[in-house]
Amino acid sequence: MLTRSILSARTFAGIVNIEARLYRTKSITFCRPTRRLYTVNAQCSNVGEIIKQWSQRFENEGVPEPVESIEYIVAHVLGIKKPVNLTFAKHEELTLDQCNKLETLCECRLSRMPVQYIIGEWDFRDITLKLVPPIFIPRPETEILVDFVLKRIGASQNSRQEVLEVGCGSGAISLAIAHANKTVNCVAIDTNRQACELCMENRDALDLKNQVHIVHATVTDNGTVQLSDILSGSENLDLNSKTFDFIVSNPPYICTHQIPALEPEIKIYEDLRAINGGDDGLKVIKPLLKYAAAALKPGGRLFLEVDASHPEYIKFFTEKYPNFKLQYEHTYKDFCNFHRFVEVLKIA
Ligand SMILES: C[S@@+](CC[C@H](N)C(=O)[O-])C[C@H]1O[C@@H](n2cnc3c(N)ncnc32)[C@H](O)[C@@H]1O
Numbered sequence: 623m624l625t626r627s628i629l630s631a632r633t634f635a636g637i638v639n640i641e642a643r644l645y646r647t648k649s650i651t652f653c654r655p656t657r658r659l660y661t662v663n664a665q666c667s668n669v670g671e672i673i674k675q676w677s678q679r680f681e682n683e684g685v686p687e688p689v690e691s692i693e694y695i696v697a698h699v700l701g702i703k704k705p706v707n708l709t710f711a712k713h714e715e716l717t718l719d720q721c722n723k724l725e726t727l728c729e730c731r732l733s734r735m736p737v738q739y740i741i742g743e744w745d746f747r748d749i750t751l752k753l754v755p756p757i758f759i760p761r762p763e764t765e766i767l768v769d770f771v772l773k774r775i776g777a778s779q780n781s782r783q784e785v786l787e788v789g790c791g792s793g794a795i796s797l798a799i800a801h802a803n804k805t806v807n808c809v810a811i812d813t814n815r816q817a818c819e820l821c822m823e824n825r826d827a828l829d830l831k832n833q834v835h836i837v838h839a840t841v842t843d844n845g846t847v848q849l850s851d852i853l854s855g856s857e858n859l860d861l862n863s864k865t866f867d868f869i870v871s872n873p874p875y876i877c878t879h880q881i882p883a884l885e886p887e888i889k890i891y892e893d894l895r896a897i898n899g900g901d902d903g904l905k906v907i908k909p910l911l912k913y914a915a916a917a918l919k920p921g922g923r924l925f926l927e928v929d930a931s932h933p934e935y936i937k938f939f940t941e942k943y944p945n946f947k948l949q950y951e952h953t954y955k956d957f958c959n960f961h962r963f964v965e966v967l968k969i970a
Pocket of ligand 1: 758759761791792793814839840841895896897
């Protein structure tokens, strides 16, 4: 849910998920604090006190999820893998260096930087992704999209599956799919070169080099792919003639007029081009449908994450253009019961 705060979305995914996730310490180099906060933390006390004081401060200053925010930051500073394990460190004192680092990171949070950027990584299903602003932070509901794709892949008779992801961002979808199913060959494309590079870094860290190829390319308005650079994979790769068993995408789908109402976490820190779907939210979805009509094998499937108003249009599109041989199959709901994911079949 892009209209909720990132941590809200995360919280909605369930405390179980939060507790199941692993965290590694990484140095933060991208945050330039603008003010010092001696009021809260002049004398760095123990973990329990720090959580109490800072969550209060966050709450007073309107920072969403004040307790979760400070818990993630403290866990990160201490190098504790799960915030839930902080219970066992309640009486632990921080060193001076840790206090200074904590204060800097808390200032970032007061400036509404998302926790995911502050700690520099986040979990998606069972993989951990490095995250760097302004590349889109994967949302928990997108894990549902991956579940549906993996279910269909698992049911397929083919020994190898060719998957294309359009708009890979940090790599959440492609890397989670390839990580979960070794029969998958994935091509991940993004119009943003920085996103492609981050995706590549995450792919290499997960040892998925042989399964996931990353291409800097854009799906254009006429439904073709404009190639900028094949960053990894065959030099002969032609995305306007290659066909796939599955195409999956979480494209920009927020209507432009909804952007001003989004949380500061999103508006200040994330690349708005990654979420802005134009006047009707369909700016990328329409060309994607055209592209999928040409690039899916008969029997292949397109999976899209969309706004709740889009499934109706997608159904209308498939009926209006029978020559595309696309058949609307299903709409699936997200955690909030909104129509969020659409499945389309390519018929023979
Ligand atoms: C909402 S983000 C999704 C990122 C990632 N798949 C995820 O779920 O975390 C959309 C991504 O699509 C990319 N994108 C936007 N328009 C595109 C286009 N026409 N062709 C290829 N990629 C595009 C953006 O750069 C952005 O990384």
